[in-house]
């Protein structure tokens with residue numbers, strides 16, 4: 276699957292699943308813009324890609340700031356002449372019973388996990404429509420398909436992304452822009468280690484136990500699905516939701 280000549284923006288690519296996606300897209304020949312709050316981490320991933328012979332550049336970006344996202348996309352287009360792939364990957368959660376959550380927490384979760392992908396999609400679409408070509412892949416979650424105790428607002432955001440994806444896919448199909456979701460299940464990343472495994476080893480163990488494949492996912496499990504959906508080979512696939520979760524959900 277060649278992505279030679281393509282320009283990809285991957286949000287949250289300084290760590291975990293986003294890092295693996297950025298590296299995998301670069302291996303297929305895409306120029307990768309790493310857009311992350313963590314500038315040093317993003318620069319380190321860009322160096323890894325360059326060391327492997329790829330092309331990448333890190334931009335400090337906060338996906339909750341729509342104006343900043345628009346400016347970032349404009350810079351990427353100026354530098355590399357277009358934007359062909361957007362991977363909405365930046366996300367975060369802190370599991371806790373819904374009754375213990377606060378409105379400030381809801382706002383934070385929704386701003387990052389729902390409004391962020393909406394802002395990034397809004398920023399790239401005019402360029403993709405002009406090109407009559409584009410691939411948008413959003414990293415949702417199995418939590419958004421079947422629910423996940425302790426993750427009510429996050430699940431609402433991820434379910435929202437799945438519904439948003441379907442609607443945008445319908446709106447832009449005539450411009451030959453594919454819009455899809457990939458849903459990881461529990462995956463071994465810094466997010467999972469910091470917010471799940473370290474806080475509640477029991478919760479992490481029970482989440483692992485219910486995965487038919489018998490282990491957590493890895494970033495490298497998720498990345499190939501994203502590369503496929505970003506490729507021309509997936510040109511007739513749009514509005515779909517693909518779980519990469521060892522059989523956790525089969526809906």
Ligand SMILES: NC(=O)c1ccc[n+]([C@@H]2O[C@H](COP(=O)([O-])OP(=O)(O)OC[C@H]3O[C@@H](n4cnc5c(N)ncnc54)[C@H](O)[C@@H]3O)[C@@H](O)[C@H]2O)c1
Pocket residue numbers: 286287288289290291292293310311312313316336337338339363364365366367368387414415416417458459460461462463464465466467
């Ligand atoms: N790890 C899991 O178990 C799991 C399961 C299902 C879905 N997901 C989803 O996968 C995606 C990646 O998660 P991960 O586990 O790799 O997390 P991670 O914490 O390892 O990486 C997330 C990255 O996003 C960046 N980020 C956070 N806020 C940002 C912002 N406002 N703007 C730009 N970048 C920001 C962080 O700096 C970090 O580099 C998220 O959308 C997450 O919800 C993860």
